[in-house]
Structures are given as structure tokens and as C-alpha cells.
Amino acid sequence: MEDEVGAGQSQPRPSAYRTGRMEAFSDGVFAIAITLLILEISVPAGSNENLVGALVDLWPSYLAYLVSFSTIGAVWFAHTVITEYLDHADSVFVRLNLLLLLVVSFLPFPTKLLAEFIHEPGPERIAATVYGINLLLSMIMISVTWRYAVRAHLVRPDLADEDVKTLTKRLTPTLGVYVAMILMGLVQPVVAVFGYLALALFILLPFSAIRRRPRST
Amino acid sequence: MEDEVGAGQSQPRPSAYRTGRMEAFSDGVFAIAITLLILEISVPAGSNENLVGALVDLWPSYLAYLVSFSTIGAVWFAHTVITEYLDHADSVFVRLNLLLLLVVSFLPFPTKLLAEFIHEPGPERIAATVYGINLLLSMIMISVTWRYAVRAHLVRPDLADEDVKTLTKRLTPTLGVYVAMILMGLVQPVVAVFGYLALALFILLPFSAIRRRPRST
Amino acid sequence: MEDEVGAGQSQPRPSAYRTGRMEAFSDGVFAIAITLLILEISVPAGSNENLVGALVDLWPSYLAYLVSFSTIGAVWFAHTVITEYLDHADSVFVRLNLLLLLVVSFLPFPTKLLAEFIHEPGPERIAATVYGINLLLSMIMISVTWRYAVRAHLVRPDLADEDVKTLTKRLTPTLGVYVAMILMGLVQPVVAVFGYLALALFILLPFSAIRRRPRST
């Protein structure tokens, strides 16, 4: 009802409010998932005698930590871009968002797998594959959420069509590269893991280029 | 005092503010409870030789994770619906809300129980019963909180009576189904767990229908 | 600078903003501390044969969980009352607030102690004492923070002197009862723990009475 009456700031209030709680909840889940990662790294027993060696031997844990931190950071960043261009949410969007959070908050488990098995010839391929699939699912959910927002006209009306297209385009190719990296992980797991790191950093890059545009024009 | 004087935005400030912190705190608890669930899943020792098998054997953990994630998501969703229709809170409401959070943040414990015992003939019934009771209590608290808000006139005055009734009605039948599922769990625990999953998804559904209405009219 | 110029909403912005982040950060710490408590409860090994018995034997864990949850809830509630009556914060207040958070986020450790030792004649007194001291320190910090806010004129100017007095008075006696309970804990630890539960519930009570007053008048 008040939606119809108000003008300017106060008009989209109920939806804005709902978006507010969805964002707060999402920020909470992202922040916790990203901070819990460190709990998985523990000093191996009997490291008193050679602590430096024991710490160096933990490199798979540091690597997995770095990749997962970067990926969750990238997903969070993409999420802020999406919600920034959102005029309001609807119930499907909220549910898609929950699915995205499900996938992201599952990531600490494959991270643990990867840290534990990356230096063991046999299981490291399985660990890298499981890990890659989880990353791929996160990115698919980001893409699906955005595409749904565009199709359901949830996006801010003042956003130029070309900006929408640019954003959609940027989101698409990474999916293919994730699939390629998963296949790579079956042969060269460590290469794949560095590929995932590069992908996360790449995602952090192009979004920023889009983000700045609406401001400078 | 200033409640009586102000107009527009500034009038309901003290209560709005209080609702703000209650929501922020609740969002925090929901987000943490939902993200902590993954910590309970750990790779069993000696899984180097057959990692795929070990990962498949963890299916009760994944199932418990999925059900608990969906249920906490559904409770969070119901909570946003309630607070969205809230004009202000009072001290009883804040305490009922704390009780709701108590019940929700306890859930990781029965989730762990369920994951550990779901494939063991004897104790799986007990685990499923304890789990179901915790879910039931969460839903009772959502229902109680909403009913209290309506009775204590905390609900926004511009909300139509029929919408209030619809919301109350939607919340009620699930309680009966939860009780039925708890009884089912004494005989067929795995069926009950899938029932809990279906219930959580069902709750995520009807709320959305209500939510959209005030906007489109 | 802009503090002097603006009027209405925009005048107290820098301080309000600062209060905003202090509240968000505090809400985060309270929410995490209260939700982490459940992680300390774990099913004892070898409970397959008699799961009901094993679950019943965990009663000290449930009790400790309940008391700590209620106390952190009460401290959070008191904290929202304080910040609601706060006009702005200063740097001493922010540091006192950090000290309060330090004490509150330490609580999971004594909670674990209590859960582990409450049924062992010797160490249960020590556990109950350490626990009680931590609770006492939390309440002292709430009291100190409030008193500092009053003395440093951080409290909203429209708050009546008698309301300030009422609030200060309500906060004081509980400290004495906490000291009494700590002494009681040296003789009857279980009685003391139930005393702590009663105290937390008591704190949740009177604050509400104060809170409603400014609104109804």
C-alpha cells in the first residue's frame, strides 16, 4: 500500500527492507564461512623438534586456505554487485540466494579434503575434483541469481541495458574455465588448484571495472 | 516521549531502533548456526585408500546438513516475514525471540547426533526423535512469536486482517505434520528425515505467496 | 565540524555512525559467543548401546549451555538498553565496550569447564568459581560501561534523570548477588549454577520494565 503512495526514498521501502535483511544474513554467512577456514589448519603433533619443518609441511593447508578465501571473497564481491543493482527482491530470489549460501557454506569441507590429500598421489585427484565442483556450483549460483534478477525485472530501472549485458557476459566465461580446471584436476591437481586461485582473482578484477562505470558517467 | 511528538520517519524511532538490533543479533545467530553445520562433517581416518568410498559413506552427514540448513533457512525466512510486518517490539517479544534463538542455535547438536547414528538400527530412532523435537520446538517458537505479536498489537496497522489470518493459518498445520513425523521417526527414521526436508522446503514456499501480496496490491 | 552546522538527522552523524559500527561489531561478537556454546557439547564415545542414557548423562552440558546462553542473552539485552539511551560514544566508551566483549567472549571456556567437572566432587567447586567470576566480570563491565556513559554525558539529553537512576539502581544489586553465588559455589556448586540461571532471567526481567516506560508516557 505505501508502495503506491510514497515518492523518492520512501517508495521502495518494504522491498529495500527485505533486501536489507537478506544482505545482512548473506554477509553473516559469507563472513563466517571465510573466517572458519582457519580452524581447519592445525599444527601436527610431535612438531616440537622441528617446528619450521612442520610449518613448511603445512603448505597444502595454506594454499587451500588462500584459494578458498579468495573464492569466497570473489563470490561475496559478485554478490554485492548483484544486490547493488537490485531494485527489490522477490521470494524466488530469496530462495536462490539461500541455495547460493548453501553451496558457499559447504566449501570449508572440500577445503579440508584438499588440504589433507593434496600431497597424496591417489586421493588428491578426487579431492581436487570435489573442490572444483563446489567452486563451480558457487559460480553457477551467482550466475543463476543474476540472470533470474534480470529476467524477473528485479534490477534497478536506471541501469543501462548494456551494463546488464556486460555483467552477464563477464559472469559466463568463468564457468567454462571452471569446468576446464576440474578436468585438469584429474591429471594435474596442483595445477588446477592454482588455476582456481587465478580464477578467483580474475573475478575480483572485471567486476570492479563495471562497478565504477555507473558512478563516473 | 518523543514517540508521541515526532512525525514521519522520526516518530517510531526508539522501537524501530530496538527492532534493528534484535534483527541484527538474530541474523547473526541464524547465520552462525547455519554455517557451523559444516564443521560437524569430518573425513573419517584411514580414508586414503578409498577416498570416494569414504566420501560416499558420509551420506548421512550430507543429508543431516541439508535438512538442518533448509530448516534454519526456513526459520530465518519466517523470521524476516514476522519482523517485516512488525511495527515495533516490546520486551516480551524480545524475550520470546531469545527463546527462539536458543532453540535454533541448539540444532547443530541433534544434527551431529543424526549424522552419527542414522545408519545404526537401534540408536537411529532416538537420534531422529531428538532431532524432530528440536525442529518442532523451532516451529512452535516461530508460531508463538507471531501470535504474540498479533495479540499484543505489535503488527503494522496497515496490514490487512485477512493477511494476518493467512499468515497465522499457514504457520499452524506444519506443527501437526512435525508431530506426525516425530512419531514416524520411531518406526522409519530415514523417512522422517526426508519428511523434515520436505517440510522445510514447504515452509519456504507458502510464505513467499503471502509476502508478495502487500506489494502487488 | 559538520556537527556544528547540521540540524535534525544529520547533526549527530559522525557519532551516530560510530555507534552504528560499535553496535554491529558487538552484536556480531554476542551472536557468535552465544552460538559457539553448542560446539562444546559432544556425544561421548561408545554411546551406541545406550544412547538415551548417554544423552541423559550430558545434563551438565545442557545446564551449562542454558545458563551461558541466558547470561549472554541478558548481557546483550542490557547492552541494547545502554546503546539505545546513548546519544553518542567517545573513545573511552569504545574501549570499555571492547573490554566487555573480551569478558563475554571468554565465557565459552568456563562453560566448557563447568560442563566437564560439575559432577566431580573435587574440581566442580573450582569450575563453578571460575564460571561465576566470569559472569560477575561481565555484569561489572555492563555496570561500568553504563556509569561511564552517564558520567561522560554520552546519554541522550531527553532521558529523564529518574530513568537514569532507575537503570543504574537495577544494575547494582545483581553484582552483590553474583558475589554471594560465587561464595555459595564453594560449598554447593550446583545450587550456584541454578542461581546464575535465575540471575540471568532476573536481569532480562527488570530492564524490560524500564524500556517500556519512555514509550508509554
Added chain:
Amino acid sequence: MEDEVGAGQSQPRPSAYRTGRMEAFSDGVFAIAITLLILEISVPAGSNENLVGALVDLWPSYLAYLVSFSTIGAVWFAHTVITEYLDHADSVFVRLNLLLLLVVSFLPFPTKLLAEFIHEPGPERIAATVYGINLLLSMIMISVTWRYAVRAHLVRPDLADEDVKTLTKRLTPTLGVYVAMILMGLVQPVVAVFGYLALALFILLPFSAIRRRPRST
């Protein structure tokens, strides 16, 4: 686009919004990192007979907890100061902020190291060094973030040049002292740890002096 048109509150909305989510996410990470620290302290097995002794023997854990809590508190405080003087963020700033969060959320690991090895002649130097380097990196990131904000003109235009200089100056010397303490840690690890505590408290001090100034003038 709307940046150019609007006046007053609504003008810097997109940037303000983005800053809002960056702050919420950062507050979440800081709050979780600071609250997780307590999970690392666990009662040693077999402490039934002499619980007081066992609790006293945990002093390295308490000390590490205190230093890490104070440091994260100080970093959070510095972060609120930076964002308070921020007019808007850009994409580089958001990425620098993620790097800061990476470094801060890594801290629980060296804290665990320090707590475990501080009383063992050989490895305690390594633990203290790793710990000190992590603290130094946190402070470097705070400094880098602030300097970038100044250089990229992200700082509020109404902030006096001398205030910018004062803030920059205050941030610089602590870096040198952190380096000195890391070197000290190679010889006297315990002294270095107390030095880190003093540094965190020192950082909490001068910022407040700056903070109050814009308000009192």
C-alpha cells in the same frame, strides 16, 4: 548517474551503500576472528586431580588470547576510523580491504602456535616470530589501506589536511616497533609478546585522540 543529480543525503548513495556492505562484512569477519580465539583454549586431559594447577598452566593460552584479542580490537578500531573518514570506496579499496581481512582472519593460527610453544625453549622463538609477522602484516595492511584512500581521494572532502597527516603519522611508527619486536622475539619471545600487547593498547590510544578532534572543534 543519480550521483550527479541528487542533493544532500541521497547524492552519495551508491558509494555509501557499497561502503555499508564492506563494513558489515568486515565487522562480521573481525567479530568472528576475535570470538573464535577462545575455541583454541582447551582443558588438558587428566586435570581432574589438580584443576587449579591445570588452569594456571594454561597461562600461555590466556596471554596469547589477550594479545590477539587486543590486536584484532585495535585493527577493528583503526578500520572504523578509516571508514569513518571515507567518502566512498572504489574497487581497489575493496580488494585491499579483503587482503586486510585475509591477514586478520589468519591470526587464530599463529595464536594457537604461540599458546602451544611459548614455554618450550626451542620452538617458542619460531612461534613468536610467525606471530609477530602476522601482526606486522595486519598493521601494514591498515596503513596501506589508509594511504591508498588518501591518494585515491576517497577521503571525505571536509577532512582537514592536517588531520589526514596526523592519522598517517600515527599509523607509521608502530610498524617500526613491530619490526623491532619481531627481532626481539628471536632472543626473548615472552618479552616480545608483552610488547605486542603494549603495541595493541597503544594503537587503541592515539586514534581516540584524533577521533575526538573533529567533534570538539
